[in-house]
Amino acid sequence: MAIVVQTLSRSKTILAQQLVQSSSAVIGRGFYSDIRIDDPYVCDQHLSIAVDDDKRIWIADKGSLNGMKVNGKSINQASVGPEDVITIGQSHFRVFVASQAIAPTKKLNPLDTSLESISKKRYFAILMSLFIGFALLEGYFNTFTELEYSILLSNVLSGLIALCIAPLFIGLLSILNKKEAHFITQFNLVLIGMLAISIIGYFAHFINFNLNSPTVISLLETLIFWLMLSLGFWLMLYVAFHQSNGKRALITASFVAFIVCIQLLPTLFNDRDYVELPPIDASIMNPSALITSSSSTQAFMSDAQGLFDSASDNDQN
Amino acid sequence: MILVLKRCIAALTCILLMSAAQAQELAENLYTDYKEVLYQIKIIDKESSQKSTIGSGFLINATGLAVTNYHVVSDYILSPDKNHIEVEDISGNKSLASLVSFDVVNDLALIQIELSTASEIFLPIAESLPTQGTTIYSLGNPHDLGMIVVPGTYNGLKKHSFYQKIHFTGSVNSGMSGGPVINESGHVIGVNVASAGNQLGFLVPLSKLKALVQHDSIIQTSDYKKVIAEQLTENQSELIKQLSTNEWPSTRLGMANVPDAMSEFISCWGDSNVDNQDAQFLSVRKSCSLDQTIYVSNRIQTGHVGTQFQWFSSDKLDRNRFYQLIDQRMNMHQQDFAHKQDFSEYECQLDTIKNKHDVQSKSALCVKSYKEFAGLFDIVYVSATIDQDRASLISQLNINGITQASFEKLVPRFIDAVSWQ
Numbered sequence: 001m002a003i004v005v006q007t008l009s010r011s012k013t014i015l016a017q018q019l020v021q022s023s024s025a026v027i028g029r030g031f032y033s034d035i036r037i038d039d040p041y042v043c044d045q046h047l048s049i050a051v052d053d054d055k056r057i058w059i060a061d062k063g064s065l066n067g068m069k070v071n072g073k074s075i076n077q078a079s080v081g082p083e084d085v086i087t088i089g090q091s092h093f094r095v096f097v098a099s100q101a102i103a104p105t106k107k108l109n110p111l112d113t114s115l116e117s118i119s120k121k122r123y124f125a126i127l128m129s130l131f132i133g134f135a136l137l138e139g140y141f142n143t144f145t146e147l148e149y150s151i152l153l154s155n156v157l158s159g160l161i162a163l164c165i166a167p168l169f170i171g172l173l174s175i176l177n178k179k180e181a182h183f184i185t186q187f188n189l190v191l192i193g194m195l196a197i198s199i200i201g202y203f204a205h206f207i208n209f210n211l212n213s214p215t216v217i218s219l220l221e222t223l224i225f226w227l228m229l230s231l232g233f234w235l236m237l238y239v240a241f242h243q244s245n246g247k248r249a250l251i252t253a254s255f256v257a258f259i260v261c262i263q264l265l266p267t268l269f270n271d272r273d274y275v276e277l278p279p280i281d282a283s284i285m286n287p288s289a290l291i292t293s294s295s296s297t298q299a300f301m302s303d304a305q306g307l308f309d310s311a312s313d314n315d316q317n
Numbered sequence: 318m319i320l321v322l323k324r325c326i327a328a329l330t331c332i333l334l335m336s337a338a339q340a341q342e343l344a345e346n347l348y349t350d351y352k353e354v355l356y357q358i359k360i361i362d363k364e365s366s367q368k369s370t371i372g373s374g375f376l377i378n379a380t381g382l383a384v385t386n387y388h389v390v391s392d393y394i395l396s397p398d399k400n401h402i403e404v405e406d407i408s409g410n411k412s413l414a415s416l417v418s419f420d421v422v423n424d425l426a427l428i429q430i431e432l433s434t435a436s437e438i439f440l441p442i443a444e445s446l447p448t449q450g451t452t453i454y455s456l457g458n459p460h461d462l463g464m465i466v467v468p469g470t471y472n473g474l475k476k477h478s479f480y481q482k483i484h485f486t487g488s489v490n491s492g493m494s495g496g497p498v499i500n501e502s503g504h505v506i507g508v509n510v511a512s513a514g515n516q517l518g519f520l521v522p523l524s525k526l527k528a529l530v531q532h533d534s535i536i537q538t539s540d541y542k543k544v545i546a547e548q549l550t551e552n553q554s555e556l557i558k559q560l561s562t563n564e565w566p567s568t569r570l571g572m573a574n575v576p577d578a579m580s581e582f583i584s585c586w587g588d589s590n591v592d593n594q595d596a597q598f599l600s601v602r603k604s605c606s607l608d609q610t611i612y613v614s615n616r617i618q619t620g621h622v623g624t625q626f627q628w629f630s631s632d633k634l635d636r637n638r639f640y641q642l643i644d645q646r647m648n649m650h651q652q653d654f655a656h657k658q659d660f661s662e663y664e665c666q667l668d669t670i671k672n673k674h675d676v677q678s679k680s681a682l683c684v685k686s687y688k689e690f691a692g693l694f695d696i697v698y699v700s701a702t703i704d705q706d707r708a709s710l711i712s713q714l715n716i717n718g719i720t721q722a723s724f725e726k727l728v729p730r731f732i733d734a735v736s737w738q
Contacts, residue, residue, distance in 0.1 A: 144597055144634065144642045209679075212667040274657035277650050278665055278683035278697045284644035286637045287677075287703040294671040297732045301725065303666055304682055308721045311664045311686040311694060 001051050002098035005035050008085065010092065019098060024050040026062070027088070041066050041089030055097050059086065115239055118192075119185040127191035134198050135159055166190055166236070174240035182239045189239070193232040200224055208283035210292040218281070222263075230256045351503060354440050356404040356430065357458045358385050358414070358495060360392045363399060373457040373464075373496035374404065374428065376439040377505070377530065381430040384508060384526065385495030387419050388612045390426045394419060394541050395614050395689075404430050407464055418536045421545050422552040422611055422620075423480070423525040424510050426495075440497055442530065443504035446483075446523055449473045453500055455485065455520075457493025457509055467493075471506070474522060479556055479582040480609050483507045483520035546690035549611065549619060549718050553693075556607075556622065557716075557723035561730055569738065570603055571628030573676075573702070573710045576734040578605050583622070598631035598642065610717070616656045619693075619718035624731070630708035639707045647679070647701045647711055660695065661686045670700065674736035677704040678712075682728075693718045698728060702735075710735065 001023040007016040018035055025034035030044035037046075043064040050058045060077040061068045069087040070078050080086060082096035135156040140147065167186030175181050204221045208214050234252045237243065243251070267273050295303075354376040359368040372389030376382070383404070393400045393416060402414040412431050419426040447453065448471075455467040469487025485498065489509050498507040498520050507520035536544050560579050568577040578585050585605035590596050606623035613619055627646065631639050663683040670680045680700035687693040698714040714731050716724070 141638055141641045142645075144638070144645075146595060146597060212669065214667060274655075275662050276653040276655045278663040278681070278699075280648050280650070280665055280667070280681040280683065280697075280699060282644060282647045282667060282679045282681055282699075282701065284640050284647060284679050284701055284703065286640050288636075290669065290703065292669065294669040294677055297670060297672050297729050300666075300668050300670050300680065300682070300732070301729050303668065304684070304724075304728075305721075307664045307666055307682065307684040308686075308694060308724075311661050311684045312691075314661045314664070 001055070003049060003051065003057065004094075004096055004098050004100070005049075006094045007037070008092040008094065012085065012092075020049075024048065027093075028062075037088070037091050037093075039089040039091045042091060046088050047086075049095055051097060055099070057081070057095055057097060059095065064088065111238070115185060115235070118188045119182060121184060124184050124188055124191075127188055127195065130195055131163075131191050132156055132160070134195060138198070163190060163194065170236050170240045177241060179241060185239050186236055189232055189235050193228055196228060197225060200228075205283045205285060206289055208281070209285050209289060214279075214281040214283065226256060226260060229259060351438070351440065351456065351499070352407045352464055353438055354436070355456055355458070355464050355496065356383060356406055357464075358389055358428070359403045359405065360390060360400050361403050363401060368403075369400065371458075371492055372494040373492065373509070375456070375495075375497040375505070376430070376436055377442060378439055379435045379437070381414075381432040381436070382417065382530075383414070383428050383430050384497070384505075384530075385426050385428060386508065386510060386521075387421050387424045387426045388510075389495045390416060390419070390428065391612070391614055394426075394545070397538050397541065402428060404428075416536070416538075416541075418529065418532060418534060419544075420525065420529050421548050421613060423521050423529075424612060425508060425521055425525060425529050427529060440499060440503065440505045442527060443500060443506045443523060446474075446506055447471050447500050451500065453485065453498055453506060455487055455489055455493060455496060455498045455509055457489070457496030465493075471500075475519060477581050477584065478609065479559070479580075479607060481522050481525065482510070482609075483522045485520050489520075542689050545613065546687075546693060549613070549690060549693060550720055552611070553620065553718050554720065554723055556620070557719065557727050560622070561723075561726045565730075565734060567734075568603075570601060570626050571599075571630055571710065572705065572708060572738055573626075573628065574736045574738060575603070575626045575710070575712065576624070576731070579624070583607055597633040598629055598639070601628040602626070613690075614659075616654075617659055617687075619687075619695075621715060621717040623713075623715045625711075625713040625715075627711040627713075628708070629711070630705075632707065634707065636707055640703070640709070643701050643703075643709045643711065647681075647699055650697070655685070655695075659688055661688065663697070669703075670732065672735065673733045676702055676735050676737060678702040678710075678735075680732070687718070690718075692720055694721065694724070695719070696724055696728070698731065700732070705737075 003020045003022070003025055005018045005020065005027070006014050009015050020034050026045050026048050027033060027035040027037060028045040029037060029039065029042045033045060045062050046064045047068055048060050048062055052058060056079050058077065058079050066089055067074050069075065070080060070084050080095055082094060082100055085092050085094060136152060139152045139155055143152070167183060167190050171181035171183045171186050200221065204217050208217045230252055233255050234248060237248050237251060356374045358372050358374045360370040361367065362369050369392050370389055372385055374383045374385035377384055390402060393402050402416065403411055404414045405411045414428040414430045417427040417429050451471045452468055453471045455469060456464065458464050467487045467489065469485050472484040472486060475482040475484045493509045496509045497505045498509060500506050505526065506523050508526060510519055510521055563580050565576040565579050567574045583605050585603060587601070587603040589601040590599065602625065604623065604625040607621060609620070610618040611620035629643060629646065634642065663685045665681055665683040667681045669677065671677045678700040680698065683697045685695050695717045696719055699711065701711045702709050712735060714728065
């Protein structure tokens with residue numbers, strides 16, 4: 001019968017694990033102990049462990065100076081299982097039999113395989129070039145003076161630095177948690193997200209240019225942005241930490257709620273907020289992109305009737 | 318010969334000096350003769366017992382009827398529960414006054430001063446305007462310093478103006494608002510309407526004053542806002558009628574024909590960036606507007622009508638960049654100081670229009686309503702043409718204080734007024 005002893009940190013994460021191939025053992029600071037704990041508050045032979053015929057583990061204090069605690073309660077002798085935390089001196093550990101049943105093995109899911117596949121460096125290179133290309137193009141389209149390529153490039157590069165913050169931060173956190181950083185995957189996820197947001201932005205501009213409904217489209221665009229943000233952040237957490245699904249969902253929800261609050265709070269609960277300027281977003285683009293037909297002056301004027309009614313209605317607010 | 322000439326010059330100088338001295342003397346006489354009829358008018362905030370506005374006013378009959386500017390008493394008209402009108406004569410005697418009627422469009426108000434005894438002197442209203450070049454005298458109470466007399470010249474009625482105003486060369490300061498302008502025989506020919514720092518003054522002319530005095534009806538306190546709305550509506554209906562029945566002259570701007578000044582009382586300006594060597598595009602602008610707005614309250618100026626046409630073309634920017642520029646320029650707006658208490662927010666619609674000349678444009682129309690004055694709206698119409706290769710015309714029409722009916726008369730005409738050459 002083998003016994004497993006897991007040394008734990010104060011926050012119950014496993015620091016070390018030892019296997020004793022016997023049905024009894026002694027834990028202490030002495031060098032002849034089966035499990036040696038280098039803690040000045042632990043005695044030479046502090047406690048003994050024994051497995052009975054029913055495969056239950058019994059622990060007993062061997063007359064130590066500082067005693068022992070099981071789940072925070074001082075006790076001299078106890079039967080313990082894999083859930084109980086034993087404290088002697090300032091050290092914590094669990095003791096259980098090695099034949100203890102474990103959770104069934106998880107099958108690798110398709111998400112893991114796809115995440116594995118985007119961790120390739122060549123994808124990173126492709127995505128990074130695409131991102132820089134897009135950013136340069138956007139800078140080019142929005143410059144109406146003579147183009148200064150050096151300024152354009154420096155703007156794009158400073159944008160890139162800002163973009164590095166999230167993957168580096170999460171990668172470092174996962175290293176601190178003794179997990180692999182997966183920097184390339186994290187970067188690729190962020191780049192895919194940014195590219196998707198740009199493309200959706202262009203698409204929304206195109207749709208608005210043709211359908212002339214800026215309010216609905218910008219609302220949809222914002223919703224899609226929040227959705228993408230949730231998805232991206234969830235995936236980054238999935239790659240970085242082996243959290244439970246519930247915990248990951250909770251962290252993602254709190255993060256996205258925080259961002260949504262930052263965006264909405266200035267207007268949502270502010271009664272004094274008043275927009276003086278006409279909120280015109282014509283979304284004009286290259287006229288070749290116009291695929292819908294035009295209205296006549298009369299049609300435009302008859303649509304305008306409703307504006308007067310809604311302006312009169314909302315003056316009560 | 319030279320001697321004769323010298324004598325002539327001497328004589329002429331003498332006459333000129335004498336007439337200046339005469340004018341001076343007359344001004345002094347006017348001051349002593351009429352100082353009794355001049356009042357300082359204050360709007361007193363009931364809560365703090367302090368004045369919120371100050372201006373001048375003058376008696377036009379023996380029983381205490383006095384004239385001042387609408388804008389001097391506007392605080393009272395808009396919040397009669399919060400304020401009251403107090404008047405003070407030249408010797409410092411204070412008394413209360415009540416509002417009789419007003420004309421918001423021409424900035425006039427009639428008040429009834431509570432006199433203990435009937436006044437022996439008052440300023441009668443002149444029968445007709447003087448001849449151009451005549452010396453006239455503006456009386457008032459600038460900057461809370463006491464009554465003064467400013468002599469000036471009557472230069473006729475302001476030309477090309479929808480709102481009739483007397484053109485007066487003389488300096489009318491802000492506290493003189495509501496003071497009388499009299500001719501040499503002491504008859505009122507106008508009322509000061511000052512805007513600070515003006516060396517040229519404009520005065521409300523006789524005809525508007527006569528109309529208000531003859532109207533002879535007392536506006537009920539509860540009707541003040543309704544009457545303001547009615548006066549504004551009537552005025553702008555007339556304005557829009559004149560604008561929309563006129564034939565609009567057309568002028569060239571880039572490749573487009575755009576309406577020029579829509580009426581003689583609309584004046585236009587223009588500029589361009591042709592002299593900018595580094596510019597990647599040509600930008601030519603023509604803007605026209607009515608020269609005056611109507612003061613309603615310290616937060617609301619209305620009655621503005623303005624158009625702006627901007628022509629953009631470029632052979633340096635490609636089509637995508639060019640229309641990105643147009644997108645940015647179309648969404649740029651002048652600052653608007655509207656306040657939530659006075660207006661709703663803008664409601665907008667956006668569409669692609671092909672007007673009757675087949676000019677295709679992206680057009681936006683925004684409307685906001687006046688909270689206190691039902692039936693009046695401010696509108697902004699902006700459009701950018703999208704049927705030229707790398708050239709576009711951005712047109713803008715701004716009208717403040719318009720009714721829906723007037724809007725329907727004017728705006729389609731404006732949309733259809735643009736054509737390609």
